[in-house]
Amino acid sequence: MPYVLHWRVQNIPAISADTFSSATVYVFDLDGVLYLGSTPIPHAAEAVRRLQDAGKSVYFLTNNSAQTRADYRAKLAKVNGLDVPESAIFTSAYATALYLRQRGAAGCSAFIIGEPGLAAELRDSAGL
Numbered sequence: 001m002p003y004v005l006h007w008r009v010q011n012i013p014a015i016s017a018d019t020f021s022s023a024t025v026y027v028f029d030l031d032g033v034l035y036l037g038s039t040p041i042p043h044a045a046e047a048v049r050r051l052q053d054a055g056k057s058v059y060f061l062t063n064n065s066a067q068t069r070a071d072y073r074a075k076l077a078k079v080n081g082l083d084v085p086e087s088a089i090f091t092s093a094y095a096t097a098l099y100l101r102q103r104g105a106a107g108c109s110a111f112i113i114g115e116p117g118l119a120a121e122l123r124d125s126a127g128l
Contacts, residue, residue: 026051030062030072035079045080058088065093066115068124093118097125 028034034044051058062072069089076082076089096118100106106127112119122128 023056025057025059027059027061030060030076031064034060034076034082038079040080045082048080048082048084058084060084060089061091062089063092065091065096065118065121067091067117068120069094071117091117091121093121094125097121097128100128101126 028044028048031037032041034041034048048058060072060076067075069086069091072089072091073084073086076084093115100122108128110122110128112122112128
C-alpha cells in the first residue's frame with residue numbers, strides 16, 4: 001500500500017492523484033502543518049475535511065508533550081475549526097503513557113520532570 005511522507009506542505013514532491021486516492025489513512029503533524037502557533041495554515045483544514053468527508057481515516061501527531069490530547073483537540077477546533085475526536089490525536093506524552101501502561105507501570109508512582117501535558121497523560125492514560 002502506498003504512503004506519503006513529507007516534512008512540510010511546501011516540500012511535497014509531485015505525487016499523482018492516484019497515490020492520494022488509494023490511501024485510506026492520512027497522518028498530519030500539527031504545528032507547521034495545520035497551524036503555526038495560533039495561525040491556521042491556509043487550506044489545511046479544508047484538506048482534512050475533504051478527507052474525512054471521503055471516509056478516510058485521519059490522525060494527528062505531535063512530538064510536543066506540553067499539552068494533553070484534549071488541549072490539542074480544543075486548539076484544532078479554535079484555530080482550524082476542526083472537530084476531531086481525541087482518539088485521533090497522538091502526542092509523545094500519550095505514546096509514552098501507552099508504553100508504560102503496556103509495561104505494567106499502572107499504579108506505580110513516578111517523579112515526572114516535564115510539561116503539564118506529560119504529567120496529565122501519564123496520570124490519565126498510564127495510571128501513574
